Amino acid sequence: MSRYKTAVVWAALLAAIIVPMALSALSPQLAWRGPAYIVAGFAGVLGLALLLLQPLLAGRFLPGLSPLRTRYFHRIVGSLLVFAVVVHVGGLWVTTAPDVIDALLFRSPTPFSVWGVVAMWAVFAAALLAATRKRIRLRWSTWxxxxxxxxxxxxxxxxxxxxxxxxxxxxISKTVLCGLVLIATGVLLFSLWKKGTRKIV
Structure with missing residues (x-):
């Protein structure tokens, strides 16, 4: 890939991440929130942005990065994602602990809480699986x-x-970012499926 195309890809990626975060910082709702809630909110936005990077790194779709650097950054971004989730939940705990408890116990009346908790445990499980890959000795395909x-x-x-x-x-920026996350993840899973079927055939 030429340097021009590489620069365009990285510029588009940075825009997809920075624009939603910048618009969140300008939200009028922040005027009525405390520091813990604001930090928790931005950690959530950061976590969503990191979810765009992970499939791109896992599939080696980002130009200009060697396979070694791609794996390294995938691990770093994964660690940052776990940290962002912890800060997000921790900040909400400081702000409204009863709501967080209800969400963790799956008794919250708000549907978005259930989806968030499921995603949180999946993040932790994926990180634990990655950290213990060599110890548990699973087959590569199973892992x-x-x-x-x-x-x-x-x-x-x-x-x-x-x-x-x-x-x-x-x-709008949130919808675009969420759409890009879904597309990147879908492309990665499709590429993994194609590799798997080739090995079977």
């Missing part, structure tokens, strides 16, 4: 299928969670 399945649950849960919330994120 990859399990990790990809958890990633899919994370993505679907997070996207539905984000779209159901009427919060600080601007609707």
């Amino acid at each position: 990859r299928l399990s990790h990809a399945g958890l990633a899919l649950v994370t993505v679907v849960g997070t996207v539905v969670h984000a779209m159901l919330i009427e919060g600080t994120m601007e609707l």
